[in-house]
Amino acid sequence: MFHLQKSIQLATGVRAFHASKPLFLFGSGVIKEGATLPNHTLFENTPKNKVNTKDLFAGKKGILFGVPGAFTPGCSKTHLPGYVDSAKDFKKLGYDTIVCVTVNDPFVCExxxxxxxxDGQVRVLADPDAKFTKALGLEKDMTAVLGNVRSSRYAMVVDDNKVKKLFVxxxxxxxxxxxxxNLIDSIKKGDLAK
Structure with missing residues (x-):
């Protein structure tokens, strides 16, 4: 990854710094509330159907959640079904789209x-090389159980590509x-980053 040079305005003047990771990553390396989602390509149902992450939430409110793996017990029995069942509740709260990302191939995701x-409730998108997951700083080495690096389990509230609330x-x-x-409760309480 190339190095970015940015100038930031501080009370004492302008300072320049170099960052070897995307500028929204600090400390632990995990994307922060208030940050912009990284721009990457994911896949829906087939390798030919590319979905750009910047287009997913452009001008929209939505939910993005990541799971360790399709067809794994927690993801299949609880996590994905919970969002499918809650899709209408999110819609009533003004959220246009719900997206699930998993480090699997697009055929498995389909x-x-x-x-x-x-279908029509949650878009299940493949991040086969985990590039998007790594850009979020949410990768987890699950080689011993699932054979490779996968996604940590997380969920976030997104508004026009900005992370408003993050749960990892x-x-x-x-x-x-x-x-x-948990996300519905947080939204109802108004517990979102400005």
Missing amino acids: AWAKEHKA EPDGTGLTCSLSK
Whole structure:
């Protein structure tokens, strides 16, 4: 990745700095609330159907959640079904789109979405090389169990490509803070980044 040079205005004047990672990553390397989503290509149902991440939420409010793997127990029994079941509730709250990203190939994602009747409710997108997941700083090495680097389990509220609220499971795989009910409760409370 190339190095970016940016100038920022501080109270004492202009300072220049170099960043070897995208500028929204600081500290732990995980994207922060208030940051802009990275621009990457994901795939829907087939390698020919490319979806640019900047287009997913451009001018829209939406939900983005990541799962460790299609057809894995927690993702299939709880996480994806919860968002499919809650799609109408998110719509009533003014959220236009719900997107699930997983480090799987697009054919597996298509089959998984069909099995859970996600069509029209949740878009299940493939991040086969984990580039988008890594750009978010949310990758997790699951080689021992799933054969490669996968996504940590997370969910975020997005408004016009800006992260308004981010929930990352503490162990990367649990099913607590990233569930649909938690996001709905947070939205209703108005607990979102400005």
